[in-house]
Amino acid sequence: MKFVDEAVIKVQAGDGGNGCISFRREKFIPFGGPDGGDGGFGGSVWLVADEGLNTLIDFRHQRSFKAQRGQNGMGSQMYGKGGEDTMVRVPIGTVVTNVDTDEIIGDLTQHGQRLLVAQGGKGGLGNIHFKSSVNRAPRKSTPGTPGDVRELKLELKLLADVGLLGFPNAGKSTFIRAVSAATPRVADYPFTTLHPNLGVVSLGTDQSFVIADIPGLIEGAADGAGLGIQFLRHVSRTSLLLHLVDIAPIDGADPVEQVRAIEQELAKFDPELLERPRWLVLNKADVLPEDERQKVAEDIVARLGWTQPWFLVSAIARDNTMAVCQQVQRFFEAQREARRESADEMPANDVRLRGDA
Structure with a gap:
């Protein structure tokens, strides 16, 4: 399946149903009072994180999602039925941005997590609400309010423990094939990897981590050159970066300059990435x-x-x-142990408050 990590969609919540103007008409009660019911609420649109999805390619075919309108109110004080919500499944790791305001609405990082992206409209009031001592037969109701309409940008950031960095043809795809069951395309030309690949490295029972083969970066990537910032964002969730470098590039390039160039692109995109643990992996030792x-x-x-x-x-x-993978596993085990110790040292009331939240 082709990897797609960006999509723009339109979501439209259902309008609220209109309030009803009605009067009670029964035998022996020819002039009954108002009994118009309220309209139902419009359905809302939700995004739901689904671990069964790993790409946004489905949104290439369907870009518009609309929830159901609320039913109008009826006589005999009958309220209209609320419209059904629309659930839109997205991959875990999807960041949702409002296109009009450029505001990040939410970040879906766990399976089953839901995000309300368009609120349904409220139902209108029936004439039963407008009865008063001076107006016993009101002929007034209110319409339902419109549901939210938004254009959303969806961006998928890979949820991986380790990210592979490096220039095109540094051997990242070969490395991920060597340490996991992933089988990315490998060839001796730049940009072999056009889409991120994920591999699970297993070192035994309860000893595994996810590694992401990020497409090669070039100078100017942070400004959009080459594959650009489309893929730089995928390293933002990783806990550890492995910086792969060709120890003896066939074009005679200096590996040190290549490392510095990647560091500059990371600093341009997000200075915090340079503060993240980053290990150097000098690859292709067999050529020397x-x-x-x-x-x-x-x-x-x-x-x-x-x-x-x-x-x-x-x-x-x-x-x-x-040997690299074993060191990575020890790194994550040390991180988990540090988190456990930090939790044990936290005052009891803080733990309770965090649990309540």
């Missing part, structure tokens, strides 16, 4: 003689002034790739 690999890798690390963990691997030969 065995006795030179370590020396070349250490030279790159020294020129970068790299202080975070780094690894020398050959993804195509699967050399040292699982």
